[in-house]
Amino acid sequence: MQCNIYDWDSSKTISMPMEQLISLVASINIKETFKLETIKCFAIIARTQLARKLSTYGGIGCEKHKGHIICTEPGHCLELGLPKIEIGENIIKAVRETENLIITFDDKPIKPYYHYRCGGSTENSENVIGSRITYLRKVFCDFCQGVDDEEKDKFYTLEDLERLLNVKIEKPKNVYYNIRGIFENIDIDDQGRIKSLYIGGKAFKGTEIMEKLGLNSTRFNYMPVRFLISCIGTGHGLGLCITGAEEMAKRGMDYRDILNYYYTGIKIEEMELPEQDKPLKGKVIVLDPSSGEGDIYEGKGINNLREGEINLSIALETEKLLKQKGAKVYLTRQGKENVHLSDRAEIANRLHPDFVITIGQSTFQNQSASGTEAYYYREDKEAAKLGNIILEEICKRLESQNRGLRTADFYMLKEVKCSTLQLNLLYMTNPVDADKLANPDKIKEASEAITHAIIRHYSELGN
Numbered sequence: 001m002q003c004n005i006y007d008w009d010s011s012k013t014i015s016m017p018m019e020q021l022i023s024l025v026a027s028i029n030i031k032e033t034f035k036l037e038t039i040k041c042f043a044i045i046a047r048t049q050l051a052r053k054l055s056t057y058g059g060i061g062c063e064k065h066k067g068h069i070i071c072t073e074p075g076h077c078l079e080l081g082l083p084k085i086e087i088g089e090n091i092i093k094a095v096r097e098t099e100n101l102i103i104t105f106d107d108k109p110i111k112p113y114y115h116y117r118c119g120g121s122t123e124n125s126e127n128v129i130g131s132r133i134t135y136l137r138k139v140f141c142d143f144c145q146g147v148d149d150e151e152k153d154k155f156y157t158l159e160d161l162e163r164l165l166n167v168k169i170e171k172p173k174n175v176y177y178n179i180r181g182i183f184e185n186i187d188i189d190d191q192g193r194i195k196s197l198y199i200g201g202k203a204f205k206g207t208e209i210m211e212k213l214g215l216n217s218t219r220f221n222y223m224p225v226r227f228l229i230s231c232i233g234t235g236h237g238l239g240l241c242i243t244g245a246e247e248m249a250k251r252g253m254d255y256r257d258i259l260n261y262y263y264t265g266i267k268i269e270e271m272e273l274p275e276q277d278k279p280l281k282g283k284v285i286v287l288d289p290s291s292g293e294g295d296i297y298e299g300k301g302i303n304n305l306r307e308g309e310i311n312l313s314i315a316l317e318t319e320k321l322l323k324q325k326g327a328k329v330y331l332t333r334q335g336k337e338n339v340h341l342s343d344r345a346e347i348a349n350r351l352h353p354d355f356v357i358t359i360g361q362s363t364f365q366n367q368s369a370s371g372t373e374a375y376y377y378r379e380d381k382e383a384a385k386l387g388n389i390i391l392e393e394i395c396k397r398l399e400s401q402n403r404g405l406r407t408a409d410f411y412m413l414k415e416v417k418c419s420t421l422q423l424n425l426l427y428m429t430n431p432v433d434a435d436k437l438a439n440p441d442k443i444k445e446a447s448e449a450i451t452h453a454i455i456r457h458y459s460e461l462g463n
């Protein structure tokens with residue numbers, strides 16, 4: 001997905017891929033030197049912040065610079081704007097490995113608060129921002145203990161407090177104070193001279209104090225006008241504690257452990273993309289990876305290739321891609337176990353899909369046979385149309401020979417009551433084809449080709 005960003009410096013629109021923008025936002029919040037699992041938390045946090053701006057979640061992008069998802073104006077969409085910083089390798093890796101994941105509560109992206117160090121426990125939201133947010137609950141955090149706070153102590157005079165808090169404090173004047181444990185049991189004569197007092201539990205004569213502290217007289221008074229305010233932790237204490245998160249990562253916990261620890265009751269799930277990025281919304285597709293383990297018809301190729309495993313990995317990869325494009329996708333099997341043909345047909349019929357695609361491979365006794373072929377049932381015009389598009393897309397991307405579309409009366413083609421196609425991707429018995437089938441990148445490309453073909457098919461149909 002491409003994102004439009006309003007660039008404050010140049011007053012121009014910049015366009016960049018969503019994932020690059022997420023990397024940039026994450027780079028502002030976390031250092032490259034943190035553990036990968038901590039950085040992943042921040043990749044997800046950045047993506048969650050952006051998801052809140054998307055129309056899918058009721059957002060309208062930047063409210064000030066319309067038509068842009070965010071702006072780089074400091075203090076508007078992002079506290080610091082979007083400084084031009086270099087994106088580190090670990091950030092890119094973390095963003096890639098958390099692809100599309102965001103943090104949700106009640107199906108909406110959360111407001112992912114975080115702070116530098118909680119100092120023992122995080123806070124309930126009502127104590128910080130005044131409103132109760134269910135996922136921002138107090139949790140105990142032992143993880144950030146033992147870290148020294150820098151500049152944790154600060155002195156404030158009464159004047160400082162008046163100025164900073166905009167209040168008026170009535171200052172003590174010529175008052176003797178009994179301050180428990182510090183100054184106690186003052187004995188004053190009728191001249192106003194201190195005869196004796198206890199300091200820190202020990203009795204002193206007024207003259208002793210005068211000598212030891214270098215005072216001018218025994219007629220003195222004291223009053224509390226300067227305060228030491230000492231802090232535990234750094235930040236407001238809401239949500240994720242960065243120092244604690246890093247410690248959890250060091251102890252081997254992953255980003256899911258960390259996010260679930262600091263945000264109460266959340267889900268980590270795939271982000272819904274806006275409509276225009278979901279051309280397959282409303283479509284139901286069944287993927288049918290043939291030949292599970294133990295199927296007597298499972299093809300065996302050279303290099304110990306097993307048909308059932310290849311078919312399943314293509315189905316799983318294609319499922320992921322089709323879902324990203326908005327389709328509802330079901331598989332006739334999720335694991336390596338074999339599912340009987342009649343059960344596979346029944347699963348497909350029960351779901352009333354728009355399309356069923358059986359995924360298989362070819363074998364032949366002669367190693368020279370290679371290429372891609374597809375089968376449909378002769379009356380099924382829609383399957384014929386999609387079949388040709390899929391062949392075209394796959395042969396282009398995998399540089400395989402297009403062996404064409406044929407009619408057949410295979411069980412699935414006959415028994416499934418909707419458009420159904422059998423795709424035989426490559427020949428497991430051909431050395432060049434077998435190399436491609438053993439290459440995960442090629443499996444990915446094949447899945448992309450199938451996905452792209454399905455999108456083309458429906459857009460050319462005009463629905």
Ligand SMILES: [Zn+2]
Nearest residue numbers: 062071076077
């Ligand atoms: Zn903005």
Ligand SMILES: [Zn+2]
Nearest residue numbers: 141144241244
């Ligand atoms: Zn903490």
